[in-house]
Amino acid sequence: MPMQATTTTPLFSAQLTPHRSLGKRGGMLLFGLGTSLAVLPGLAVVAELPWLPVIGLMLADIVAIGLTLFLSLRTGRRREQITVWSDQIEWTATNAKGTKVLRRFDPRTVRLQLDRDADEKTTTIRLRNGKDELEVGAFLAADDKSSFAKALGTALRKARAA
Template identity: 45%
Template sequence: MQAEPIFAATLTPHNALSATGLRNVMIVFAGLAALPSLIFFQLGAWPILGFMGLDILLVWWALSASRRAGRRFEEVTLWSDALEIRQVSAAGAENHERFNPFYVRLVIERDYDERTTALRLRTRERELEIGAFLNPEDKASFAKVFGSALRKARG
């Protein structure tokens, strides 16, 4: 292999909420949930406290799960004689795939509005979806740049 790849990219999902942001959102949410809880408690409807506490717990769990899922990434490296894909899950499990750039085809799937919905690498024997966690605009942008690099590698 040559010293420098023709193309290299690391695909990561968009993470809008940092750890500090999660803490701040939960503080505000808990404060806003406490106001009606206290009012209902004063009116004698004390079971509402438990339901509001459960709401707070479920929102925290959902936001934390979203942050954990944001740890996944994919590395795409294109050499003149090989295309290497390394997919790492949020839990750290790795999947390595290797293709010959002359025999792989980039398939772009679009919806009725012509938004890019999926990117797949396809050969006769197998198919691999890449960038599943990207939004349609990022998928389209990546497909454009990667497609031209793949054409360059072929010839």
């Protein structure tokens, strides 16, 4: 379905992107692969191993490092665009492969639902319209979710008042 052009300015618009980092697991994997890359030549000298298998292992290690970086940073290409107008809410999600999903809601019927932990930090932001439910910004950090939920809630109140 083609997107229609609008001449009005939205009440709220935000593009959400995940934090591009390796995470604890990816960092540990990268550290281990880098350490093995550094240790292999010394091990070959001390153990008097033939150099051809050592060079092969080093090349395999370099490929594994590249693959680790590629796979762990690929999620950084995800995007969520949420735009609030007085008559509709438009949510567009783009996954890591580039596939887009568009959903629209009526701001008068949609409800913003927040889940919080014991410390009152926002853990989940959902838009609920009857039985239809959509989680927004699942990849955001807790602090980012809190500030985004506050801004989105304010925009929804403005849209309902308009």
